[in-house]
Amino acid sequence: MTPLLSASGLSKTFVLHLREGARLPVVAHAAFEVFAGECVALGGPSGAGKSSLLKMVYGNYRTDAGAIRVRDGAETVDVATAEPRRLLRLRATTIGYVSQFLRVIPRVGARDVVAEPLVVDGAAPDEARERAGALLARLNLPERLWSLPPATFSGGEQQRVNIARGLIAHRPLLLMDEPTASLDAANRAVVVELIEEKKRAGVGILGIFHDAEVREAVCDRVIDVTAFQAAA
């Protein structure tokens, strides 16, 4: 079986231009794979480089060296070297990303924020809104909030909108950065269920799960990021 994601030789050093070009090495020679239907956690202490690796896989951070091969249908795309337009297409079809915090879109109501990826996929707006409502209901977001922009929502409410938006459309590879950090136990359990459903649908997940209970419930293995620590 070929992996959905295969990263090898990944290195990254931040250069702090405001600090006279000080160099901050984060990871060196990182290598890992994710297969369909499994959930892989990036583990390690705060500052080890977990979020940075996730952003590199999504193409938000440039890599200094190495390859990030993602299976896209019959093709394989290397995120580390892909043209921006190819990267955007890869995100539209293949890589889903649940960031740690919701990037609020001004004036757009929560339900439409969640429905948008389905509309982009070509779903009828009514059907997309219907499915968005169903997912928000599962995540216990009160219906009175559905038409309001999430800007003023609580941290946990925003996080649930963010999770719904990240999970509503099918993407074979899903990246998640601490999706349950602001959730109560009942909503954490819903997210665990949603992740299990994705795995059963063959989705491969690479995530950061601070909550040990959630991690043990959904993750098949943990990659210790400290093994990729770059020498300072």
Ligand SMILES: Nc1ncnc2c1ncn2[C@@H]1O[C@H](COP(=O)(O)OP(=O)(O)OP(=O)(O)O)[C@@H](O)[C@H]1O
């Ligand atoms: N854009 C950036 N510019 C400069 N340094 C950065 C940038 N992003 C991350 N870093 C640095 O890289 C290191 C790793 O950060 P990262 O966010 O990847 O850690 P993490 O393992 O996700 O930590 P946490 O568990 O606290 O979220 C940190 O020292 C951080 O300061």
Ligand SMILES: [Mg+2]
């Ligand atoms: Mg992080």
